[in-house]
Amino acid sequence: MDDIVIKVDNVSKSFKLPHEKYSSLKSTFVNIYRRKKTFELQEALRGVSFEVKKGEFFGVVGRNGSGKSTLLKLLAGIYNPTNGQLHVKGKLTPFIELGVGFNPELTGRENVFLNGALLGFSRRQMKSLYQDIVGFAELSKFMDQKLKNYSSGMQVRLAFSIAIKTNSDILLLDEVLAVGDASFQKKCFDYFHKLKKDKVTVVFISHDMNSIREYCDRAVLIEGGKIVEQGDPEKVAQAYTKMFMKSGASTNNTGARWGTKKVIARDVKIKVGDDNVKIDVVYSMEKPVENPIFGVTIFSPVGIKIFESNTRWCRIKTGNFKKADVCTVSWDMPNIFTNGTNYVTVAVADSDGAEFYDWWDEAASFIVDKDMITTAVALPEHKVEIKR
Amino acid sequence: MKPILSQKNRALLAELVRTDFKLRYQGSVLGYAWSLLRPLLLFLILYVVFVKFLKIGGDIPHFPVYLLFGIVIWNFFAETTSQSLGSIVGRGDLLRKIYLPSWIVVLSSSISALINLFLNLIVVLVFIFINHVDLLRTAFYLPLILLEVYILALGISLFLSAAFVKYRDITYIWEVAMQAGFYLTPILYPVSRITNVTLQKLLFMNPMGQAIQDSRYAVITHQTVTSGTVFGSSVIKFIPILLTGMIFILGFIYFKRQSKTFAENV
Numbered sequence: 001m002d003d004i005v006i007k008v009d010n011v012s013k014s015f016k017l018p019h020e021k022y023s024s025l026k027s028t029f030v031n032i033y034r035r036k037k038t039f040e041l042q043e044a045l046r047g048v049s050f051e052v053k054k055g056e057f058f059g060v061v062g063r064n065g066s067g068k069s070t071l072l073k074l075l076a077g078i079y080n081p082t083n084g085q086l087h088v089k090g091k092l093t094p095f096i097e098l099g100v101g102f103n104p105e106l107t108g109r110e111n112v113f114l115n116g117a118l119l120g121f122s123r124r125q126m127k128s129l130y131q132d133i134v135g136f137a138e139l140s141k142f143m144d145q146k147l148k149n150y151s152s153g154m155q156v157r158l159a160f161s162i163a164i165k166t167n168s169d170i171l172l173l174d175e176v177l178a179v180g181d182a183s184f185q186k187k188c189f190d191y192f193h194k195l196k197k198d199k200v201t202v203v204f205i206s207h208d209m210n211s212i213r214e215y216c217d218r219a220v221l222i223e224g225g226k227i228v229e230q231g232d233p234e235k236v237a238q239a240y241t242k243m244f245m246k247s248g249a250s251t252n253n254t255g256a257r258w259g260t261k262k263v264i265a266r267d268v269k270i271k272v273g274d275d276n277v278k279i280d281v282v283y284s285m286e287k288p289v290e291n292p293i294f295g296v297t298i299f300s301p302v303g304i305k306i307f308e309s310n311t312r313w314c315r316i317k318t319g320n321f322k323k324a325d326v327c328t329v330s331w332d333m334p335n336i337f338t339n340g341t342n343y344v345t346v347a348v349a350d351s352d353g354a355e356f357y358d359w360w361d362e363a364a365s366f367i368v369d370k371d372m373i374t375t376a377v378a379l380p381e382h383k384v385e386i387k388r
Numbered sequence: 389m390k391p392i393l394s395q396k397n398r399a400l401l402a403e404l405v406r407t408d409f410k411l412r413y414q415g416s417v418l419g420y421a422w423s424l425l426r427p428l429l430l431f432l433i434l435y436v437v438f439v440k441f442l443k444i445g446g447d448i449p450h451f452p453v454y455l456l457f458g459i460v461i462w463n464f465f466a467e468t469t470s471q472s473l474g475s476i477v478g479r480g481d482l483l484r485k486i487y488l489p490s491w492i493v494v495l496s497s498s499i500s501a502l503i504n505l506f507l508n509l510i511v512v513l514v515f516i517f518i519n520h521v522d523l524l525r526t527a528f529y530l531p532l533i534l535l536e537v538y539i540l541a542l543g544i545s546l547f548l549s550a551a552f553v554k555y556r557d558i559t560y561i562w563e564v565a566m567q568a569g570f571y572l573t574p575i576l577y578p579v580s581r582i583t584n585v586t587l588q589k590l591l592f593m594n595p596m597g598q599a600i601q602d603s604r605y606a607v608i609t610h611q612t613v614t615s616g617t618v619f620g621s622s623v624i625k626f627i628p629i630l631l632t633g634m635i636f637i638l639g640f641i642y643f644k645r646q647s648k649t650f651a652e653n654v
Binding site: 106 | 410649
């Protein structure tokens with residue numbers, strides 16, 4: 001039993017959300033007088049139990065609003081559980097956000113020490129780490145400048161260096177760490193590999209199934225404040241993907257939409273096969289138009305543009321349309337997409353591309369769930385051969 | 389039981405105080421000098437109005453120093469409480485993202501005020517020499533009296549900072565309370581000017597009144613009316629000290645209870 005470092009025992013957390021926030025005495029008194037207290041009890045976590053062993057890379061998976069962040073904050077000690085108990089053995093350092101407490105009016109050097117103190121390190125400990133941190137961030141020349149004169153990239157670099165050079169027994173990592181440009185992401189992933197090699201206990205929160213599969217030894221899936229699946233990361237990742245599969249490919253109405261509405265995209269249908277992805281977009285003409293350009297763009301689960309094409313680039317003359325005509329534009333392409341939710345943006349413009357009739361961001365999405373994984377932006381069908 | 393101030397908490401406290409101090413006079417030309425100038429200028433105004441115009445305090449020896457000393461102690465109390473009041477809300481972004489023992493935040497604001505107090509006491513000391521005041525032997529009691537003021541201020545600060553998370557009116561209420569407190573405490577006027585004995589006694593129920601008069605008695609002149617003079621040997625004279633202790637304990641308990649939900653409510 002000695003090797004269990006985090007024990008979460010039947011933990012529940014609920015928040016009282018007042019229907020109207022009474023933050024002045026008057027409204028409180030008025031309320032007492034009326035003897036009415038209306039609030040909603042929001043149960044963010046309900047009876048969650050799990051254990052994390054020493055040296056384990058433990059994944060926590062769930063949709064937005066599933067209770068992941070609440071769990072993270074409970075583990076970090078920011079919230080207290082409403083019910084149940086949490087035991088953490090050893091020094092736990094949370095990285096819910098990089099550069100907590102960074103102050104723009106202080107110099108880089110002062111911020112390193114302030115951030116270190118907030119993470120629970122003494123000045124002496126920080127002094128011994130200081131050269132390392134500055135070296136890794138490649139900011140030695142700028143340490144005596146105020147943070148407000150740093151570019152945002154420099155700030156992130158400094159914060160990230162502090163995060164990885166300070167060492168502790170248990171790390172709480174939120175996937176927000178893995179933001180930034182490609183080279184920075186690579187640094188993050190290299191860092192994750194190093195943690196895994198060094199057998200540091202890590203609790204890793206993500207909704208990128210590829211990294212869960214790649215790094216985690218075990219994982220839990222949280223949905224509606226409860227654990228619905230736990231154990232093998234592969235099993236958890238599949239359960240997570242299935243949750244979305246129920247709805248399958250879907251059109252959504254949340255994306256931004258604009259245009260002159262002479263032509264309107266009515267529907268987007270997506271068929272995801274093992275080899276191919278087929279996207280059908282139905283357009284209706286509200287006014288007569290000549291040679292409109294139809295286009296489609298696909299974004300990967302992490303928001304990188306993977307595919308973009310339109311009828312002009314394909315050198316297709318689309319012809320003339322009368323008012324109230326309806327047409328379907330079909331796109332067929334090899335399934336090079338990576339696991340997770342890919343988003344499709346559709347558009348239609350006039351023959352010069354000068355006037356957009358309809359532009360619909362994230363008009364639809366589709367889920368890819370391949371056996372193979374990658375950390376790259378695309379995963380084309382491929383073969384590997386070894387010759388000796 | 390873990391030590392209250394573990395090495396980790398000490399480091400955090402030191403860092404917060406350091407940051408507070410660095411940022412306080414950010415961008416002002418005179419910088420830290422303002423810590424000294426503010427009470428001195430206030431003293432100058434009050435001195436001109438009350439001593440020169442209204443001729444108050446003529447019968448008390450070294451009245452200007454006596455007045456300055458009172459103002460410095462009151463300012464320490466006012467600064468601690470008003471700075472701590474918003475400290476939890478002010479650090480709300482931190483408390484939502486990282487675990488911090490929240491009382492350290494309040495303590496750090498109070499320590500900035502404590503540092504100011506020491507700077508101001510040096511000024512008082514300079515005035516004491518300029519005015520040829522014979523420092524009394526009883527001055528050794530001063531740290532004890534200041535400790536009482538600090539405990540009182542800290543207790544109130546804990547209560548205010550926790551209540552401010554829920555009720556944003558507190559800041560306005562406290563502003564008015566401090567105005568009232570300034571005049572209900574014998575800072576500007578000698579207690580002897582109050583002829584009604586019952587009122588005098590009531591005045592000394594106020595821990596700040598008792599503390600300021602005791603400090604003046606201990607350091608500047610024994611010709612100061614203190615709670616000892618008013619109540620004689622009666623145990624009633626310990627009521628202000630008892631009140632201080634009670635306020636601290638209640639403030640601490642309230643803070644402790646509320647602090648569990650700071651991260652959610654702030």
